Amino acid sequence: MNLEQFTKALPKAELHLHLAGSVKADTFLKLARKNGVALPEFDKIEDLYRYDNLVDFLQIYDLVARSVVDADDFHLITYEALAHVANAGGRYVEFFFSPQVHQDAGISYQTMFGGLLKAMDDAETDFGLMSRLIPAINRELTIERSFEFLDLVLPFRSDKVIGIGLDYDEEPFPPAPFKPVYDKAKKAGMRLTAHAGEGGPAANVRDALDLLSVERIDHGYRVMEDPELVARCIAEDIAFTVCPSSTVILTHWRDLTTADHPIRTMLDAGLKLVVDTDDPPMLQTDLAKEYRLLGETMSLDRRTLADLALNSLDAAWLDDSTKRDWRASWSAEIDGLLTASEDPAYSN
Numbered sequence: 212m213n214l215e216q217f218t219k220a221l222p223k224a225e226l227h228l229h230l231a232g233s234v235k236a237d238t239f240l241k242l243a244r245k246n247g248v249a250l251p252e253f254d255k256i257e258d259l260y261r262y263d264n265l266v267d268f269l270q271i272y273d274l275v276a277r278s279v280v281d282a283d284d285f286h287l288i289t290y291e292a293l294a295h296v297a298n299a300g301g302r303y304v305e306f307f308f309s310p311q312v313h314q315d316a317g318i319s320y321q322t323m324f325g326g327l328l329k330a331m332d333d334a335e336t337d338f339g340l341m342s343r344l345i346p347a348i349n350r351e352l353t354i355e356r357s358f359e360f361l362d363l364v365l366p367f368r369s370d371k372v373i374g375i376g377l378d379y380d381e382e383p384f385p386p387a388p389f390k391p392v393y394d395k396a397k398k399a400g401m402r403l404t405a406h407a408g409e410g411g412p413a414a415n416v417r418d419a420l421d422l423l424s425v426e427r428i429d430h431g432y433r434v435m436e437d438p439e440l441v442a443r444c445i446a447e448d449i450a451f452t453v454c455p456s457s458t459v460i461l462t463h464w465r466d467l468t469t470a471d472h473p474i475r476t477m478l479d480a481g482l483k484l485v486v487d488t489d490d491p492p493m494l495q496t497d498l499a500k501e502y503r504l505l506g507e508t509m510s511l512d513r514r515t516l517a518d519l520a521l522n523s524l525d526a527a528w529l530d531d532s533t534k535r536d537w538r539a540s541w542s543a544e545i546d547g548l549l550t551a552s553e554d555p556a557y558s559n
């Protein structure tokens with residue numbers, strides 16, 4: 212069994228995926244044409260999915276989001292995104308979606324959630340993939356807008372709409388001002404996460420934990436600038452959802468093979484990491500590929516990759532008894548995969 216087969220077969224959860232970042236290029240083109248959204252010049256549609264920093268990326272991300280208009284469009288992109296995770300061997304997904312960009316285009320929350328939730332049900336029925344939704348606040352907008360976001364999102368809170376996130380450009384927009392918004396979401400029973408330490412400093416990771424009360428950190432790379440905070444995150448078992456291809460394309464940590472790449476140093480420090488995709492088609496990747504990439508560039512053995520996959524279950528917002536049951540069955544499957552990997556008949 213080669214590494215590609217192994218990483219695909221590995222039971223694993225995806226916990227950091229943005230819906231608008233998960234639209235295939237040809238679906239983007241089809242929806243943009245259908246809904247009259249003007250696109251920049253391109254030779255091949257895939258050329259639009261090229262950028263070399265987060266700010267440029269977010270412009271295309273918004274354009275993709277603007278191409279999604281009616282409930283059928285939301286259904287289509289959600290169903291395709293979930294099918295993509297299932298094809299990479301994902302067994303469970305918690306994914307972000309950015310309602311404010313659609314709201315700015317005049318789309319009602321009923322339309323967005325209607326298409327989305329139906330697609331989540333259909334994915335579970337059609338290919339057995341369970342998923343949960345995390346509406347995320349665009350931190351570049353005002354605090355007033357994020358309170359309005361909460362008022363619109365909270366009525367949809369359910370066993371499927373389980374928490375909130377915070378994304379877009381972190382460097383000029385730190386987490387601290389969002390404390391009252393997160394306090395209100397927590398009181399309403401929402402689970403909490405935030406992008407922090409991706410473009411902003413380690414202090415943003417600390418503020419996300421202390422002020423926003425997040426349960427996990429999305430990206431978090433710059434935590435490594437603060438050894439005391441690293442020690443605390445280890446002691447408190449804080450999970451970091453790291454996205455290898457995203458670092459290569461959207462940050463200045465371009466080389467996964469270097470000893471000072473933060474995913475390498477976070478792993479070596481003993482932080483709890485979960486491997487995720489961020490925006491699979493927009494970053495030309497899938498969940499199995501992210502595991503393979505880490506395995507290859509950081510010379511991780513298969514046991515280590517399997518332990519990372521088990522971290523994804525540990526850090527998931529599933530109830531404890533489901534996690535216990537899944538841990539038992541995933542561990543048994545993993546033992547089988549590791550044994551098959553050792554068998555020379557399956558080698559390579």
Ligand code: HPA
Binds near residue numbers: 232265379380406490
């Ligand atoms: N960071 C912030 N916002 C995002 C990202 C990201 O990596 N991907 C999609 N929106």
Ligand code: ZN
Binds near residue numbers: 227229
């Ligand atoms: Zn992200």
